[in-house]
Amino acid sequence: MDRYQAMAAFIRVVDTGSFSAAARQLGVGQPAVSKTIAQLEARLQVSLLIRSTHGLTPTEAGQNFYERARNAVQEADEAELAAKGAGAGLSGRLRVSAATTFARLHIIPELPRFLADHPQLTVEIILDDRMIDLVAEGVDISLRMGTLTDSTAIARKIATGRRSVLATPAYLKWAGMPRSPADLTNHEAIIYSQLSAAWSFRRDGAAVSVSVSGRLKVSAAEGLRAAVLADMGLTIASDWMFAPELESSAVVRVLEAWSLPTIDLWAVFPAGRLVTAKARQFSDFVESIMKTADKSHIEASGSFQSS
Template identity: 70%
Template sequence: MDRLQAMIVFVRVLEAGSFSGAARVLGVGQPAVSKTVAQLEQRLNVKLLLRSTHGLTPTEAGLRFYERARLAIQEADEAELAARGAGGGLSGRLRISAAPTFARLHVIPHLPQFLEAHPGLDVDVVLDDRMIDLIAEGIDISLRLGKLADTGAVARKLASSRCSVLATAEYLTQKGRPQVPADLADHETIVYTQLDNVWKFRREGTEVSVMIHGRARFSAAEGIRAAVLADMGLTIASDWMFAPELANNRVLRLLESWSLPDTDLWAVFPTGRLATAKARLFAKFVESVMKESH
């Protein structure tokens, strides 16, 4: 039995909470995962997991082994990284999660460059606007936008984007252009349900809050984009969300003398786990891409 591989399997089982979850993360069959854990327990001559109809529970020995094993895996990653120099020759699987719209516009177009630099590396990209459980899904790094709900998260800010009130030129031709925040009450507003429906504007030390009651509400950013581009109304969004349309003036910024809070891009790593060398390198890659293109 490959000792390091057995450690990786066991760590993934514990973090996923099931053999099937670990199998999905590792890209292998569930029987192979179960067999590896059973062989590991036989070799160590100790029970690592208690199996029941309610799931898997680590024994005291299993918890001790988990803590040592994940550190050993991290050390092995670091050793390979140091030997290969500057992250060259990374291999294995990297699981990334990101918001679909942001990933489609700013990450996926650059993935060929990252993969070309690391031909031994495979990537799984999980696209979801919602906050997902990184450990349960076996995610190595999550790219998240805005404020972090989990203040205890292991995270690093990669970039920031200006936020503005945005609308298409066609919509403004039909409905007119708001001159002050209060004018937004006379416009169709497109609401992103995962954000606060109070828009706070600042100018020269003055803050104005506007309560938004949009008729069109969307739970995903891609819906916001589609609605704005269909000339349905105006919205508040980061420049990232409408980068192509801002560049060709199809979408315009409004109330530019007023400022809104910036949107931050974060690299978030699973709490309780050391960030892998692959995840840290990908975070640096995304950071460099955002600096170069914006």
């Protein structure tokens, strides 16, 4: 039994809570994972897991072993990368979580460069607008926008972007151009359910809040984009979300004299773990992408902090 592989398998089982989920993440069959854990328990002569109808949880001995094994595996990975040197490139698997629209527009088109630099690396991208459990999903790095609520997460702010009121010229030709935030109450607003329907504006030190309404509410950014591009109304969104359309003038900004709260892009790493070299380099890669965007709308940042 390979001690390193056994520890890695055990870590996956504890993180996911099941043999089958761990097997999927490791790319092996469930019987292989079960056999590895059984051999590990026999070697240590201690029970590491409690098996019940609710899943698998570590025993007290298992929890102690998990914490030390996790650190040992991470340290071994980092030591191997350091020994190989930066020129050797990254290897293995990198799991990334990102909002669907943001990844489709800004990350995936640039991935060929990253993969070309690291031919031994496999990247898996989980596309989901919702916050997911990074540990349970085996995610190495998550790209999240907005305000972070997990006080235990390790996060790095990558960029700050502009929010705007956006609409198509066709919609504005039909509905008219709003001249002040108050005019928005007479417009059909497309509501993004993950944001408040009360929109706050600032101008010359004055703040104005407007509660908008509309007949369409969507839960995902792709739906918001589709509705705006179908001339169904106006919305508030990050300029990132409509970057191609803003460039081509298929979508235009409204009320540009008024400012909206900006939006932050974060790289978030699983709590309680070392940030791996793969995750760090991918974070740097995404930051480099954002730095090439419109400098007047994006302010890059690179400081690590707890959220």
